Amino acid sequence: MITLSSDFGSPYPGAMKGVLSQWTDSQLVDVSHELPRQDLRQSAFWLRETLPYFPPAVHLVVVDPGVGTDRDAVVIRAGGHALVGPDNGVLLPTARALGGKGFELFRIETREEATEGTDRTGWPPRLASSTFHGRDVFAPAAGRVHEIGIDALDDDAGLHRLDDYESLRFPEAVVGESAATGTVLAVDDFGNTITNVPGSFVTESFGGSVSVNGDTVPLARSYAAVDPGELLVTVGSHGNVELAVNRGRGDDGFGLTAGEDVHLELV
Amino acid sequence: MITLSSDFGSPYPGAMKGVLSQWTDSQLVDVSHELPRQDLRQSAFWLRETLPYFPPAVHLVVVDPGVGTDRDAVVIRAGGHALVGPDNGVLLPTARALGGKGFELFRIETREEATEGTDRTGWPPRLASSTFHGRDVFAPAAGRVHEIGIDALDDDAGLHRLDDYESLRFPEAVVGESAATGTVLAVDDFGNTITNVPGSFVTESFGGSVSVNGDTVPLARSYAAVDPGELLVTVGSHGNVELAVNRGRGDDGFGLTAGEDVHLELV
Amino acid sequence: MITLSSDFGSPYPGAMKGVLSQWTDSQLVDVSHELPRQDLRQSAFWLRETLPYFPPAVHLVVVDPGVGTDRDAVVIRAGGHALVGPDNGVLLPTARALGGKGFELFRIETREEATEGTDRTGWPPRLASSTFHGRDVFAPAAGRVHEIGIDALDDDAGLHRLDDYESLRFPEAVVGESAATGTVLAVDDFGNTITNVPGSFVTESFGGSVSVNGDTVPLARSYAAVDPGELLVTVGSHGNVELAVNRGRGDDGFGLTAGEDVHLELV
Numbered sequence: 001m002i003t004l005s006s007d008f009g010s011p012y013p014g015a016m017k018g019v020l021s022q023w024t025d026s027q028l029v030d031v032s033h034e035l036p037r038q039d040l041r042q043s044a045f046w047l048r049e050t051l052p053y054f055p056p057a058v059h060l061v062v063v064d065p066g067v068g069t070d071r072d073a074v075v076i077r078a079g080g081h082a083l084v085g086p087d088n089g090v091l092l093p094t095a096r097a098l099g100g101k102g103f104e105l106f107r108i109e110t111r112e113e114a115t116e117g118t119d120r121t122g123w124p125p126r127l128a129s130s131t132f133h134g135r136d137v138f139a140p141a142a143g144r145v146h147e148i149g150i151d152a153l154d155d156d157a158g159l160h161r162l163d164d165y166e167s168l169r170f171p172e173a174v175v176g177e178s179a180a181t182g183t184v185l186a187v188d189d190f191g192n193t194i195t196n197v198p199g200s201f202v203t204e205s206f207g208g209s210v211s212v213n214g215d216t217v218p219l220a221r222s223y224a225a226v227d228p229g230e231l232l233v234t235v236g237s238h239g240n241v242e243l244a245v246n247r248g249r250g251d252d253g254f255g256l257t258a259g260e261d262v263h264l265e266l267v
Numbered sequence: 268m269i270t271l272s273s274d275f276g277s278p279y280p281g282a283m284k285g286v287l288s289q290w291t292d293s294q295l296v297d298v299s300h301e302l303p304r305q306d307l308r309q310s311a312f313w314l315r316e317t318l319p320y321f322p323p324a325v326h327l328v329v330v331d332p333g334v335g336t337d338r339d340a341v342v343i344r345a346g347g348h349a350l351v352g353p354d355n356g357v358l359l360p361t362a363r364a365l366g367g368k369g370f371e372l373f374r375i376e377t378r379e380e381a382t383e384g385t386d387r388t389g390w391p392p393r394l395a396s397s398t399f400h401g402r403d404v405f406a407p408a409a410g411r412v413h414e415i416g417i418d419a420l421d422d423d424a425g426l427h428r429l430d431d432y433e434s435l436r437f438p439e440a441v442v443g444e445s446a447a448t449g450t451v452l453a454v455d456d457f458g459n460t461i462t463n464v465p466g467s468f469v470t471e472s473f474g475g476s477v478s479v480n481g482d483t484v485p486l487a488r489s490y491a492a493v494d495p496g497e498l499l500v501t502v503g504s505h506g507n508v509e510l511a512v513n514r515g516r517g518d519d520g521f522g523l524t525a526g527e528d529v530h531l532e533l534v
Numbered sequence: 535m536i537t538l539s540s541d542f543g544s545p546y547p548g549a550m551k552g553v554l555s556q557w558t559d560s561q562l563v564d565v566s567h568e569l570p571r572q573d574l575r576q577s578a579f580w581l582r583e584t585l586p587y588f589p590p591a592v593h594l595v596v597v598d599p600g601v602g603t604d605r606d607a608v609v610i611r612a613g614g615h616a617l618v619g620p621d622n623g624v625l626l627p628t629a630r631a632l633g634g635k636g637f638e639l640f641r642i643e644t645r646e647e648a649t650e651g652t653d654r655t656g657w658p659p660r661l662a663s664s665t666f667h668g669r670d671v672f673a674p675a676a677g678r679v680h681e682i683g684i685d686a687l688d689d690d691a692g693l694h695r696l697d698d699y700e701s702l703r704f705p706e707a708v709v710g711e712s713a714a715t716g717t718v719l720a721v722d723d724f725g726n727t728i729t730n731v732p733g734s735f736v737t738e739s740f741g742g743s744v745s746v747n748g749d750t751v752p753l754a755r756s757y758a759a760v761d762p763g764e765l766l767v768t769v770g771s772h773g774n775v776e777l778a779v780n781r782g783r784g785d786d787g788f789g790l791t792a793g794e795d796v797h798l799e800l801v
Contacts, residue, residue, distance in 0.1 A: 001288060005281070009723035011566035011580045014539070018587025021535060021563070028563060029288070029295060032278035037724075038781055046278045053285025053402065065781060068756020130756040131726075132771030135587065189276035190304075192398075222335020222397040237399030247305055247332060268555060272548070296555070296562060299545035313545045320552025320669065456543035457571075459665075489602020489664040504666030514572055514599060 002146055003054060005031040005047060006062040006134060007038060015132070016060065016139040023143025031059075036186070038065040040090045042258050044168050045186045045194075048093040049238050056080035056150065060134075060142040063090050068130035071166070073110065073137050075145055075159060078103035082150045084142040086133070089168025106159040108141045123158060173197040178266045184258050185240070191249025194242050195262050199235030202266070211265040212243060212254060223247070233264075269413055270321060272298040272314060273329040273401060274305060282399070283327065283406040290410025298326075301456075305332040307357045309453045309525050311435050312461075315360040316505050323347035323417065327401075327409040330357050335397035338433070340377065340404050342412055342426060345370035349417045351409040353400070356435025373426040375408045390425060440464040445533045451525050452507070458516025461509050462529050466502030469533070478532040479510060479521060490514070500531075536680055537588060539565040539581060540596040540668060541572060549666070550594065550673040557677025565593075570720070572599040574624045576792050578702050579720045579728075582627040583772050590614035590684065594668075594676040597624050602664035605700070607644065607671050609679055609693060612637035616684045618676040620667070623702025640693040642675045657692060707731040712800045718792050719774070725783025728776050729796050733769030736800070745799040746777060746788060757781070767798075 002020055004013060013033045020028055031050055036042035043063040051059050056079070064086040072087040078099030083091045087107075095103040110125050123144045125137040145153065153159050173182030173196045182197040202210060202219050209216050210233050217231045226232045228247040231254065236242035241264065244250040251257055269287055271280060280300045287295055298317055303309035310330040318326050323346070331353040339354040345366030350358045354374075362370040377392050390411045392404040412420065420426050440449030440463045449464040469477060469486050477486050477500050484498045493499045495514040498521065503509035508531065511517040518524055536554055538547060547567045554562055565584055570576035577597040585593050590613070598620040606621040612633030617625045621641075629637040644659050657678045659671040679687065687693050707716030707730045716731040736744060736753050744753050744767050751765045760766045762781040765788065770776035775798065778784040785791055 001292065003281075003284075005278075010568035011539075011584055012722070014537075014565035014580075014584040015587045017537075017563050017565070018584065018589075021591070022587075022589050025535065025561065027292065027294060027561060029284055030297070030564070031281035031284070034277035046281075050278055050281040050285065053282045053289075055285075055289050057288070066758050069758045129769075129771035129773075131768060131776070135771060188279070224333050224336045234398060235396075237396035237402060239396075242398070268559065270548075270551075272545075294559065294561060296551050297564070298548035298551070301544035313548075317545055317548040317552065320549045320556075322552075322556050324555070455546070491600050491603045501665060502663075504663035504669060506663075509665070 001027045001029055001054075001057045002142055003029045003031045003051070003057055003059045004033070005035060005051075005059065006033045007035040007043060008033050008062065008134065012132065012134065015135045016062075019135055019139035020060070020143050023140075024146050026146070035063050036258070038063065039258070040065070040088055040168060041170065042186045044090045044093045045170065047090065048097050051081070051083075051094050052097050054081070058082045058084065058142050058146045058150065060138055061085035061091055062134040062138055064088065064133060067133050072162065073108040073125075073133065073141065074162065074165065075106045075108060075141060075153060076103050077106070077150060077153055080150065082145050082153070084138055084145060086138075087166050089166040092166075092168045093170065105162040105165050106153050107162040108137065109158045109160065110137055170196055175201050180241075180264045182241070182262050182264070184256050184260050184262060187251045187258055191251045192236060192242050192244045193250040193254055193256050194236055194238060194240055197241040197262070197264060199239045199241055201264065202233060202241055203235060205266050209267050211267050213263055216267055268294050268296055268321075268324045269409055270296045270298045270318070270324055270326045271300070272302060272318075272326065273300045274302040274310060275300050275329065275401065279399065279401065282402045283329075286402055286406035287327070287410050290407075291413050293413070302330050303453070303525070305330065306525070307332070307355055307435060308437065311357045311360045312437065312453045314357065315364050318348070318350070318361050319364050321348070325349045325351065325409050325413045325417065327405055328352035328358060329401040329405055331355065331400060334400050339429065340375040340400065340408065341429065341432065342373045342375060342408060342420060343370050344373070344417060344420055347417065349412045349420070351405055351412060353405075354433050356433040359433075359435045360437065372429040372432050373420050374429040375404065376425045376427065377404055437463055442468050447508075447531045449508075449529050449531070451523050451527050451529060454518045454525055458518045458520075459503060459509050459511045460517040460521055460523050461503055461505060461507055464508040464529070464531060466506045466508055468531065469500065469508055470502060472533050476534050478534050480530055483534055535561050535563055535588075535591045536676055537563045537565045537585070537591055537593045538567070539569060539585075539593065540567045541569040541577060542567050542596065542668065546666065546668065549669045550596075553669055553673035554594070554677050557674075558680050560680070569597050570792070572597065573792070574599070574622055574702060575704065576720045578624045578627045579704065581624065582631050585615070585617070585628050586631050588615070592616045592618065592676050592680045592684070594672055595619035595625055596668040596672055598622065598667060601667050606696065607642040607667065607675065608696065608699065609640045609642060609675060609687060610637050611640070611684060611687055614684065616679045616687070618672055618679060620672075621700050623700040626700075626702045627704065639696040639699050640687055641696040642671065643692045643694065644671055704730055709735050714775075714798045716775070716796050716798070718790050718794050718796060721785045721792055725785045726770060726776050726778045727784040727788055727790050728770055728772060728774055731775040731796070731798060733773045733775055735798065736767065736775055737769060739800050743801050745801050747797055750801055
């Protein structure tokens with residue numbers, strides 16, 4: 001199985017699937033092509049919350065605002081999975097989540113110059129376009145990794161171990177006994193506003209209230225615990241404190257977006 | 268084969284596919300993740316118009332405004348298919364369409380408390396989140412149903428026959444000789460406005476006209492029978508009277524949306 | 535493998551997948567269901583830029599503003615691939631790209647009248663709806679083509695060779711030594727504005743500038759070569775001159791949309 005994740009929308013994922021199909025007829029699974037566009041931190045969050053639910057697989061990931069610059073293309077081996085994508089940090093939180101015993105990075109060799117003789121499966125990747133490495137670099141690399149097997153990356157001529165790479169870490173919340181200060185990591189499609197404050201800060205207080213940047217709001221286990229249209233604070237499926245509106249949008253209700261600060265006080 | 272339908276947009280379906288892939292490597296087919304959000308009646312309509320075109324399969328369906336409340340999780344066996352989702356009625360019209368000889372419901376047992384020892388495939392579902400039963404309850408159940416086989420549901424320890432369940436029926440139109448009063452059941456992505464008036468009310472009159480809430484409009488077999496931008500009334504692919512605009516949006520043209528009344532008179 | 539491309543959005547592709555699954559359990563691959571709606575030229579462009587990346591396959595394509603009129607339904611055999619869709623020209627540029635030695639068209643026979651006895655797999659296609667040939671005509675035809683094999687189309691009773699068909703050609707740019715006049719062929723999801731001017735017009739001048747309809751803009755190999763929010767001209771992944779904004783939308787930046795004229799002068 002090869003999974004695909006990108007911020008491409010449509011129709012660019014189609015060409016990546018075409019290239020992957022040159023390598024294998026095993027199943028291609030779309031994870032998302034609507035990752036927050038060119039937003040490494042939000043995309044990294046969603047990848048970390050999603051890819052670890054798969055059994056070991058090759059995951060092609062393209063969120064790549066630096067396409068065509070000299071940033072490397074990498075394969076990360078972690079927990080039996082392989083992550084293929086740009087060396088811009090977007091893969092790192094997932095690598096840490098998958099790799100209990102750590103993870104290993106390999107740089108994907110790309111050709112210095114366009115070569116007429118590139119084989120039809122595109123390995124090593126030809127120079128080709130400067131604007132669509134998803135098709136021209138990452139998809140052939142993912143196909144290649146799938147073909148040789150995740151355990152055999154060390155022996156592939158087109159892959160080189162890399163110790164120096166771009167990292168990406170989510171900011172950590174400051175959590176006290178009755179107050180916490182954090183950041184909005186992501187807003188989902190429903191408008192649920194996901195903070196970096198651990199759910200444990202509120203789980204003992206369900207049924208009570210919490211002040212969010214000064215406004216007092218009910219703390220509830222599920223959206224439907226408050227009336228439609230009402231604000232609530234809950235613990236989302238990722239285990240973090242989430243700001244929501246039952247059958248509405250939490251980001252609008254709380255006036256918050258990704259990257260903004262949140263101050264919570266139990267009341 | 269397991270199909271997936273939800274109102275999740277992106278990226279939540281990815282985690283459900285991950286969980287399903289823990290159970291099987293058979294094909295996962297996206298039906299839609301853009302079902303009308305938290306709208307049980309419109310979603311039920313689209314499911315009934317879509318899932319019966321499949322050969323017998325396991326269909327995972329998550330449109331679940333009551334997630335985290337005490338509504339049951341169910342599997343419905345109908346016509347050789349299995350429908351897995353919340354007990355809120357959204358599956359019922361499809362169950363009736365599939366189950367010529369009726370259908371059977373099974374309640375999915377969920378654990379009373381979070382259990383550390385949940386196996387990696389998540390069966391029976393662990394308590395886990397109160398906000399993402401698609402991942403934590405329904406996907407493991409669909410994986411389990413696929414594994415044991417649709418015929419063997421009775422023998423599974425985690426499934427219990429259920430006689431009392433939420434129903435959902437579409438309103439019926441009142442149809443006379445030359446007039447009909449109905450309701451808009453759904454509006455599709457093109458803006459085609461689908462009523463509950465049976466197509467037979469107009470099929471004898473193609474080429475003539477019909478009054479829609481007082482405005483007289485041509486009755487035509489296909490969109491392209493009128494000029495671009497012009498209103499028409501036709502019979503849609505579901506067999507019902509549909510209000511449309513050739514190369515435009517019928518909902519805008521007629522000023523109607525799902526749930527509103529429509530009065531038709533042949534003229 | 536059967537690929538699916540359409541301008542349907544959601545949920546209509548689901549019913550097509552259901553019908554295809556009646557014919558085969560081989561993989562169904564979504565290329566795009568967000569092709570520019572009812573826009574034959576832009577859709578034809580994206581199909582030509584995407585489908586040739588696949589290994590030989592059956593490609594179901596439905597962009598069909600004339601659904602329900604008497605336009606034919608066709609299968610095109612080209613380069614080992616089969617393209618199934620409406621005879622409105624949308625398949626032609628892809629057929630030319632795939633078919634080095636040319637291509638062959640077959641008309642799909644449809645029944646004159648609805649027949650109760652249509653087999654469950656729908657071949658030859660029943661009359662059925664006038665509004666959803668994707669489900670009722672093209673999907674059964676694609677399933678049938680997949681079943682009998684692309685090499686055996688001549689022998690199928692429901693397919694007839696056709697010499698007269700709708701064509702579609704992209705306009706050609708007029709390219710001189712230092713000036714070129716062309717047209718915007720398509721705008722992608724990122725807002726990148728793709729012209730029909732061959733990339734070779736600018737590749738010697740990277741690092742310099744070009745005037746676009748009178749405004750002077752840097753010529754660069756990659757988006758990130760200019761600051762975020764800045765205009766640039768580059769060569770896109772299709773090999774054509776593309777008007778872009780780094781981390782922004784080129785169509786907004788240049789005030790252009792598909793079909794409009796572009797005059798370029800090297801400066």
